[in-house]
Amino acid sequence: MMKIKLTAMIVAFICLTTTNVTAQGLIDGFFNKKGEANLSLSYSYSTYDSFYVGKTKVEGVPAHNEITQDIFNFYANYGITDRLTAIVNLPYISSNGKGNPDPINGTTEQKDIQDLSVALKYNLHNETLKHGTMTYFAALGGSMPLGYEPTGILSIGNGAPTLDAKLGMHYKNNGGFFGTVALGYTVRGEADNNFNLGDGSDFDAPNSVNTLIKVGYSASIIYLDAWFDSQSTSKKGIDIGGPGFFGNFPETKVDYARVGGNVYVPIASNFGINAGVGTIVDGRNIGKGTTYTGGVVFKL
Numbered sequence: 001m002m003k004i005k006l007t008a009m010i011v012a013f014i015c016l017t018t019t020n021v022t023a024q025g026l027i028d029g030f031f032n033k034k035g036e037a038n039l040s041l042s043y044s045y046s047t048y049d050s051f052y053v054g055k056t057k058v059e060g061v062p063a064h065n066e067i068t069q070d071i072f073n074f075y076a077n078y079g080i081t082d083r084l085t086a087i088v089n090l091p092y093i094s095s096n097g098k099g100n101p102d103p104i105n106g107t108t109e110q111k112d113i114q115d116l117s118v119a120l121k122y123n124l125h126n127e128t129l130k131h132g133t134m135t136y137f138a139a140l141g142g143s144m145p146l147g148y149e150p151t152g153i154l155s156i157g158n159g160a161p162t163l164d165a166k167l168g169m170h171y172k173n174n175g176g177f178f179g180t181v182a183l184g185y186t187v188r189g190e191a192d193n194n195f196n197l198g199d200g201s202d203f204d205a206p207n208s209v210n211t212l213i214k215v216g217y218s219a220s221i222i223y224l225d226a227w228f229d230s231q232s233t234s235k236k237g238i239d240i241g242g243p244g245f246f247g248n249f250p251e252t253k254v255d256y257a258r259v260g261g262n263v264y265v266p267i268a269s270n271f272g273i274n275a276g277v278g279t280i281v282d283g284r285n286i287g288k289g290t291t292y293t294g295g296v297v298f299k300l
Contacts, residue, residue, distance in 0.1 A: 026075075026087050026089055026117060026119050026141065027087075027119060027121055027139045027141070027166050027168070027182060027184070027212075028170070028180060028182075028214070029135055029137060029168060029169070029170020029172075029178070029180040029182075030170070031079070031082070031083065031085050031121070031123050031135075031137075032077060032078065032079030032085045033079050033082055034079045034080070034081050034082050035079055036078070036079040036299070037076065037077065037078045037079070037299070037300040038076065038077050038078075038297060038298065038299055038300065039074075039075070039076045039297070039298045039300060040073070040074070040075040040076070040295055040296070040297045040298075041072075041073070041074060041075075041295060041296055042071075042072075042073045042075070042274075042293055042294065042295030042296075043070070043071065043072055043073075043293070043294055043295070044069075044070075044071040044073065044291050044292065044293040044294075045068070045069070045070060045071075045291070045292050045293075046068065046069040046071065046289050046290065046291040046292075047066065047067070047068045047069070047289060047290065048061065048066070048067055048280075048287035048288050048289030048290070049061060049065065049066040049067075050287070050288045051153075051286070051287050051288065052283040052284050052285060052286055052287075052288065053239070053240050053241055053285070054239035054240060054241065054242055054284060054285065055239075055284050057288060060099075061097070061099070061153060061287060062153055062240075063097065063099055063100050063101070063102055063103055063153060064097030064098060064099040064100070064102070064108070064153060064154060065097070065098050065099035066097070066098040066099070067095060067096065067097050067098070067153075067154065067287060067289075068095075068096050068098075069093055069094065069095045069096075069156075069289075069291075070093070070094045071091055071092070071093050071094075071291075072091065072092045072093075073089070073090070073091040073092075073295075074089070074090045074091075075087075075088070075089045075090075076088050082123075083122060083123040084120060084121070084122050084123070085120070085121045086118070086119070086120055087117075087118065087119040087120070087121065087141070088116075088117070088118050089116075089117040089118075090113065090114075090116050090117070091113070091114045091115070092111075092112070092113050092114070093110075093111065093112070093114050093156040093157075094109070094110075094111035095109065095110045095111065095154050095155075095156050096108065096109045096154075097109070097153075097154050102152040102153060102154050103152075103247070104151050104152045104195060104197075104247045104249070105149050105151055105152040105154070105155075105195070107152075107154065108154070109154070110148065110149060110152075110154050110155060110156055111156075112146070112147065112148040112156060113146045113147075113148070114145070114146070114148060114156050114157050115143040115144060115145050115146065115157055115162075116143060116144050116146060117141060117142070117143040118141060118142060118143075119139055119140065119141025119142075119164070120139065120140055120141065121137060121138075121139040122137060122138050122139070123135060123136075123137050124136045124137055124138055129171075131173050131174055132171060132172050132173035132174055133171070133172055134169060134170070134171050135169065135170040135171075135172075136167075136168075136169050137167075137168050137169070137170065138165075138166065138167050138168075139164075139165070139166040139168075139184075140163075140164070140165050140166075141163075141164045142161065142162055142163045142164060143161065143162045143164075144161050145157060145159045145160065145161065145191070149194060150191045150192065150203070150249065150250045151191075151193070151194065151195055151197070151203075151247060151248070151249050151250065152249060153249070155249060158188070158191055158205050158249070158250040158254070159191035159192055159203075159205075159250055160188040160189050160190060160191040160203070160205035160250060161188070161189040162186050162187065162188050162189070163186070163187045164184055164185070164186045164187075164210075165184060165185055166182050166183065166184035166185075166210075167182065167183055167184075168180060168181060168182030168183065168212070169181055169182075172218070176217050176218050176219045177215075177216070177217050178214075178215070178216055178217070178218060179213075179214065179215045179216075180212065180213070180214040180215075181212070181213055181214075182211070182212040183209070183210070183211055183212075184209070184210040184211075184212075185207070185208070185209055185210070186207060186208045186209075186210060187207050188205035188206065188207055188208075189205065190202040190203060190204055190205065191203040191205055191250035193248075195247070197246055197247050197248055198246050198248060203248050203249075203250035203251045204236070204251055205250045205251060206233040206234045206236050206237035206251065206252075206253060207233065207234045208231050208232060208233045208234065208254075209231070209232045210229065210230070210231050210232075211228075211229065211230050212227065212228070212229045213227065213228045213229075214226070214227040214228075215227075216262075220266075221265070221266070222263070222264070222265055223262070223263070223264040223265075223274075224261070224262070224263050224264075225261060225262050226259075226260070226261045227259065227260055227261065227262075227278075228257070228258070228259050229257075229258050230255075230256060230257045230258065231254065231255055231256055232255050233253040233254055233255055233284075237251060237252055237253030237254075238251055238252055238253065239252060239253060239284070239285060240252055240285050252285040253284050253285055254283075254284065254285050254286050255283060255284035255285075255286070256280050256282065256283040256284070256286050257280070257281050257282040257283070258278055258279065258280050258281065259278070259279060259281055260276060260277050260278030260279060260291075261276060261277060262274060262275070262276035263275055263276070264297070269299070270298060270299040270300075271296070271297070271298055271299070272296070272297045273294070273295070273296055273297075274293075274294070274295050274296075274297065275292075275293065275294050275295075276292075276293045276294075277290065277291065277292050277293070278290070278291045278293075279291070
């Protein structure tokens with residue numbers, strides 16, 4: 001019984017170290033049983049004092065020198081059927097700069113609810129192999145910004161609605177070791193141009209391709225994983241300080257490669273705790289930050 005409940009709760013906590021960059025972490029290869037629901041509450045701390053201006057890493061974040069973020073995240077999932085899981089995610093982010101006010105929005109702090117994200121994940125096919133099981137899955141989701149200011153280095157998001165599709169496969173052997181690979185494409189809409197920059201038109205945020213690779217171990221007493229994820233934006237984006245840039249941050253190319261890991265320990269059949277870390281190892285128009293996360297997971 002503990003093993004069944006642990007697998008369902010793992011689904012709820014895997015996303016917790018990824019909230020500040022992308023909702024990609026919402027999708028993985030684990031599925032809830034029909035009627036199973038999980039709720040996660042987490043806190044993350046992120047800091048960076050170097051920044052990729054275009055592809056060039058510079059010491060000291062432009063204007064702000066150093067940025068810290070406090071991230072409070074709510075996540076829930078529900079098994080509509082054994083094959084279909086629904087997901088909801090909602091983060092609150094407080095972002096603080098330690099230098100001069102942002103040259104665009106004139107602040108040294110931004111705090112607000114970021115994006116409401118929802119997704120559906122479907123188990124396309126299970127294949128029983130000699131030493132384990134392969135699951136092929138697909139997911140469709142989207143996010144909607146909830147009114148924060150998208151213009152500026154300190155902004156907590158790009159302010160554009162998104163539609164995201166993913167395909168993946170997840171292998172788990174009989175001993176508990178697993179591996180997941182997923183590939184996705186994100187379509188972004190327009191972000192508000194609240195400062196009437198340029199010709200005053202709203203900003204056209206670039207689309208992106210996302211990848212995820214994860215390996216780990218899942219047992220009744222512990223869950224461990226190590227992961228790599230990346231984002232590569234479309235050619236229509238621009239670089240900070242490059243041609244076409246006039247403070248239109250939502251239109252910048254935001255690329256990154258990131259690595260990290262998680263550990264989860266069940267305390268009871270319906271409750272567990274986790275910790276995780278993720279760090280950006282390469283990027284474009286993004287802070288070179290590290291995020292530390294702790295959270296609790298409840299099975300309802």
